[in-house]
Structure formats: C-alpha cells, structure tokens
Amino acid sequence: MTVEQLLAGIRDGNYHAGGIRCLRLLRVAPDWFTALRAEVASLCRDGQPSDVTASDHVTHWTRPRGEVVQYSLLNRSGRFDDTSADHDLSCADKRFHHADWLPALGALAAALPHAINLRVNVLGPQARLSPHEEHSIVRLHTGAIGARVRFHLPVETSPLAELVLDGEVHALTAGTVHFVNHGCVHAARNGGAERRVHLVWDQLLTREAHAFLFGDAPLPAWLVRVPEADRTPAPLRTERMGAHVALPPPVSREDADRIALCLPQ
Numbered sequence: 001m002t003v004e005q006l007l008a009g010i011r012d013g014n015y016h017a018g019g020i021r022c023l024r025l026l027r028v029a030p031d032w033f034t035a036l037r038a039e040v041a042s043l044c045r046d047g048q049p050s051d052v053t054a055s056d057h058v059t060h061w062t063r064p065r066g067e068v069v070q071y072s073l074l075n076r077s078g079r080f081d082d083t084s085a086d087h088d089l090s091c092a093d094k095r096f097h098h099a100d101w102l103p104a105l106g107a108l109a110a111a112l113p114h115a116i117n118l119r120v121n122v123l124g125p126q127a128r129l130s131p132h133e134e135h136s137i138v139r140l141h142t143g144a145i146g147a148r149v150r151f152h153l154p155v156e157t158s159p160l161a162e163l164v165l166d167g168e169v170h171a172l173t174a175g176t177v178h179f180v181n182h183g184c185v186h187a188a189r190n191g192g193a194e195r196r197v198h199l200v201w202d203q204l205l206t207r208e209a210h211a212f213l214f215g216d217a218p219l220p221a222w223l224v225r226v227p228e229a230d231r232t233p234a235p236l237r238t239e240r241m242g243a244h245v246a247l248p249p250p251v252s253r254e255d256a257d258r259i260a261l262c263l264p265q
Contacts, residue, residue: 014136014183021165026177032222036104050081058083062132067124074118086117113208118201128189131244136183146262147205150182160191168235204262
C-alpha cells in the first residue's frame, strides 16, 4: 500500500465512505508479550488510574458504562491519572517516566515515533463505551491537514470483547498491533466475564511513523510485520450503529483532500 493509498483510505474511513477501518500491522514476539502482560498486570494492581466514568474525565463524553479506567503512560507529569495532554496533538516534552519499574512498556513507548499519547484502557466485565465519533483527519497549528492515527494492542481479551467500526464488528487479536480508524463511528464493549485490557496510543502520521507502523523501517527484535495479504481482518458480522455522539469535525471534507504526511508538532 502506497502512502497515497493509505492517506486516502484513512480519509475515506473518517468520512464514512468505505476506506480503511482496521488493519493488523505488527505481531509481538511471545516472550516479550509475556513480559508486557506481566507489567500491565502490575500497573493495574499498583498504579492509580483515572476513572472514565467521572463527569470531568476527558473521554467521559463517550458515555462509558460499568468499570472503565485508564492509565496514562506518556505525559509530562509521570502520573498515571494525568490525562491533561492526552489529546493536544503535541509530542513535545512527553515521555514515559517509569522505565525502571516497567521496562517493556518503556521500550514500547521509546519505539513509537511522534506519539501523542499512550495509555492502558480497561473495560471491566459487561462494561462498554457507547457509539461515538472522533476524527482521524486533523488540522495542525501550521494549517496543514494531516492524520492522527490510533493503534490498539490487546493485552487481555476474549472473543466477547468487541470493537464496532461503522457497523463492522471486530474482535481484536491479543499480541497484535492494530490500526483502528477512530474517525469511524465506533463503540467498544466487553461481553466477557474477565476484564478487557488494551494498550492504546495515537501518533501523528509523520514520515517516520508511517515507515515504522505501515512501511518497511527496521523494527525492534520483539516486533514482526504482518504480511500484506493478512492485514485486513474480516469482521465477525455487521450491525446498525444507531444514534451516537460526535466531536465537531476539525476539517471539512473538501479540505481533507489536501491530506499529507505530518511534520512533528
């Protein structure tokens, strides 16, 4: 897939005109994934999360139900409950502060070019985020039109933990990094009896981020690219999304045709 095809697919998905909704991109080596799972379990046991169901949480607008918590890993304060800069489109001065305690998570954070945020998102049994619409196409402070791209790495999951993207129902695979087009109307729900835990992060789609996630840049030894033929997952089924809440679009459909790879912000 060329850069132009990827950008057009992200744009079309953002405006509900087909496009790209979900891709499997990278697989995590089994030994490293075991270490990562142990660190996430330790974080969930001993760290202080933010409560997404609290009315002042930055993502409370997604109408969470049940136990929904977040641990913010890439910020300026080092606090797991600090969501203040999660969505500001800036990479500046953000870092992972706990590499001594959580080295595998630190290695992941260090590997991601131009990440805006990195968080552990937990849905308890029967918890959910209601249908909502964000935007993958963004206007940068320079006025340029670019993409903010989102990735999910399921750490603890089950076939009953589902993600819905413009009516396509997916169950993401543990240990695999997925691109998820959050410009689609989307919802998350955990129908299982155990918690669903995903690592989720956003990156500006810069040249470096494209090469790392979608291209052919060298990878750390603990990551392997999914072959092109296996990247597009088939949905489990389709369903009607119904009513949803939406953030105001930052870019008109006409202006979105000027989309290009970003410069770091």
